[in-house]
Amino acid sequence: MQQFWAARSPIAPAVEEESGYFSVTLRKLDLSLDTSDEDFLIIKEITPAVSKWNKSLPEHPIQVFDRLIEVNGTRARDALEKAMHSSSEATLRFQRPQQRTVVLKQPGKLGVLANYVPARSLKPWIDTIARGAVDDWNKASPQQAIQEHDRIVCVNGVSEPAEEMLLELARQRKSSLRLTCLHYAGPRGSHDAHDSASSRSRSRSRRRRR
Template sequence: MAGAWNSSSDASLQIRPFDRIIRVNGISGSSRDLAQILLEKHDQFSIAFMRPEERMVDLAKSTDLGILVKYKRGSLGFWIDNITDGEVQKWNTEYPDAAVSPHDRVVAVNGDSGSGAELLSNMRNKEILQFKVMHYPAA
């Protein structure tokens, strides 16, 4: 479905990796609810997407990063589940226009992309971290 749309649409309207579905046929809901609507038989769908903003976040791992992360096997990167006291919260205070939030997705660390497990493993012995983050504004 996305391939057919992209091949016939202007580049600015094409569906991109990390775009998030926020409404289907005018209905908002959880990802599970929206997936259920997409599985139903319809002649036509109206789908609204949220496009993330790419942010680069530079952190010195002198103390705890202060993030709880989650990932799914086979997915690119990991997402931030919660932010507590630590380097990420300091970044957010110092750079509010480049702040990261829960539900943002980290897709690369120090220029390397990979699965969530790979990124977390590669972070263990690094003192300087640069996250490439897909930031989703509040809906």
């Protein structure tokens, strides 16, 4: 668990943005983050400090799987170290994912490269989408498309453990495959574009392909 900052009370209400983005300004906060997907920093668990924030402003809670994008206007991963040692207030920009369920035709190639880091990842995520059933779904249903970095939370009714989900994803079948993901949608800011490009260029710890 990576922790940053000690907790104090919030000093400003959350500011809602479009497409699941929102910002909160806090004096100090400790965060438990899933950092296994390179530049996609995800809230891993609700720490006592986050719980305190949520109780103080229940209409704008920070939730597990929220993605931390920026700290004080700077890409989150680059700004966290500096913010750890600062006593100044911090403005955090998050993105809340949308749950999407896709039904993929089988048999056939899924065209998905999934990744998971044991003991670090909340759930597997989509590393790469190539030609196959997922790409076909995205083209046919763009409003319900899934994409790289989306978290896989259920595969044909299997939601845990992650290893079983990956096995189910790779299993040969004659019927359709039902895949539920947390999708990080919406207009992509400059930091989003940078994160996506940089994380795709890095090697991954553990991969499963179909």
